[in-house]
Amino acid sequence: MLKAAGLTGVMVGLDHYDAERHDRFRGRAGAFDGAIRAVLSAKAAGLAVSLSLCITRDFATAESLRRYLNLACQLGVTFVQFLEPRAAGRYAGQDVELHPEQLQLLDEFYLRYNSDPAFADYPIINYLGYHQRRMGCFGAGNRFLYIDTDGDAQRCPFCQGKVASLLEFSMEDIVGLLQQRGCQAFETVRMAGS
Secondary structure, X not given: OOOOOOOOEEEEEOOOOOHHHHHHHXXXXXXXXXXXXXXXXXXHOOOEEEEEEEOOOOOOOHXXXXXXXXHHHHHOOOEEEEEOOOOOHHHOOOOOOOOHHHHHHXXXXXXXXXXXXXXXXXXXXXXXXXXXXXXXXXXOOOOOOEEOOOOEXXXXXXXXXXXXXXXXXXXXXXXXXXXXXXXXXXXXXXXXOO
């Protein structure tokens, strides 16, 4: 039904290659199996499928990344999105940012798996953190923003902090406010013409 309405792809959160560890991370038994079923159902419906992975300090090892990308390849997904943890949501107030050597490891996997012919059959890795450290934030009204289920405009889904309500302000005003306040994690670099 959603495909008939124009949906072309879905992103499924899968935060570990191991079912037990994924379920523990998500706080719900059966979450891993549900995510795998979602991937397979979406593929059967002819949708492009990507996986979203929040890479914690414990997970940021070469072995974990290899095993995860092997699973993604076996599932036949199109993309894998690498996300870095932020001190928001259940991590609010916690020191969860990755260490420099772990960020370097992610950079290496991002570059190698996307460019080495040996990994041509693997999914493309989408890793905004790689570019944000070099070019600045893509969110905060720069290239995207996030409106949550309450209608509140946030800089992005990961660096939360309500800026304004879509119920009270026009989208143009909201984008202006987001651009004024910028990103709390990365410098916000404006695109030409914005």
